[in-house]
Amino acid sequence: MKASTNKIKRPRKIQFEKSGYYFIGLLVLVLLGFWPSYFSKYMDGTANFNMYFHFHAVMASLWVVILITQPILIRKKKLAIHRSIGKLSYIILPLFFISVILLKHYRIGGQITENLGASLWLQTKDVVIIGIMYSIAIRHRHNVQIHARAMIATGIVFIEPTLGRFIILTILPEPDFFLGLAITVAIMYALIVSLIFIERKQKSGRWVFPTLLILFIIFHYLIFFQISFPLWDAFAKWFALLPIT
Template sequence: MKPSKRALPFDSSGYYFLGLLALAIAGFWPSYFAKFFDGTADFSFYFHFHVFFAVLWIAMLIAQPILIRQKKFELHRKIGKLSYFVVPLIFISIILLAHSTLKGPKENVGLELWIPFKDLLIFAVGYGIAIRYRKAMAIHARGMIVAGIVLIEPALVRLILYLFFPDAGFAPEGYMGTILTVYALLIGLIVYERKQKVGRWVFPLTLGLYLFVHSVLIFQIRVPGWQAFAAWFADLPLT
């Protein structure tokens, strides 16, 4: 059988991002959303700030390809320009939330800070590609997909832990299951479009980045200067 030369149906990706929204709600339901119903919601402003802009970003990911599919190009461009304000606020929300939740001995702060910053790195690469190639639809769309894929891990790991390891607090098996799911998705995308001539480098690059950031986390590899940066960041009077 000849490999398919079909391109990914980018204009249908909004419907898949609806699944991402459902995953985010399910994953964060026990630890966040449900607490508003049982009266135990005692989160800081930084949590709400982050959740608001994360949900707004997913809503934009859903809307944009649907608008393209419906040929509403002007509205698509306006929402695209709105991302120039939303994305910096997402960055700020992650930075403030990460700072507000740092705790424990200073020798562990580097590893603790790596968890949110690795997601920030991949999000920045995906969005950066999308903006750099905003006039090349095939590459632009792949960048936006990467900026959506990065949201899978935080939601899925919580959902797996809640469903299969409810009393464990944290289970390495749950985290490894999440990582392998993300890898399987990226490998599937790479294989599907391996015959494409434009933009097929985006998903291999993303997989390489994931392998790097997860290796640092799992094998506790010391990145030069990171521990010093993390200690400096923790001491900043941000939150």
């Protein structure tokens, strides 16, 4: 009589060491999203961008490169290089934040508008969420499960401005910011919910993606309903009048 063998089903697991290859797709999104308003200008000779645009483009590109190379280095067992680039991120991320702040300030141009406070949520969202996720990644840098998820989360934030621009400027018949943003948000939420579902049986680090989703929901609520309040409006006015660009 043959003894029956029961195969134990292991929880489905995301292979974080392969995430670098997926983030190469983010470079494609960057090219598609910024082609009409940035890259194509160099093709037709109409590029006249301020240094703030270039500074932001370089810093954002460097961060995407980090997201691509770091998991690949882990996969290739190049741990020393991985740690060196990790230390370099302490410099690159603050510079990226500075580039976001300077570019937004330049675009405001010192103009105090009625919805100035509400208009700041879009960039604030990116800086705050990336900052929180990066802080989690550094705090748990010795816990691969949490560290990897948090770093991936910083990359997910980049999907919105790139995919959103592609949808608004290329896919829609007429540019419509809120419609394009709504479509982009729906795609992003589907991605995050899928990650949460895949990881529902994991014991370590599965709280990172739900935290990311909650942060997005909070900021998107503020953006779509153009919510502001006196203290935030006062900050927005103070920011717009700063002599930094």
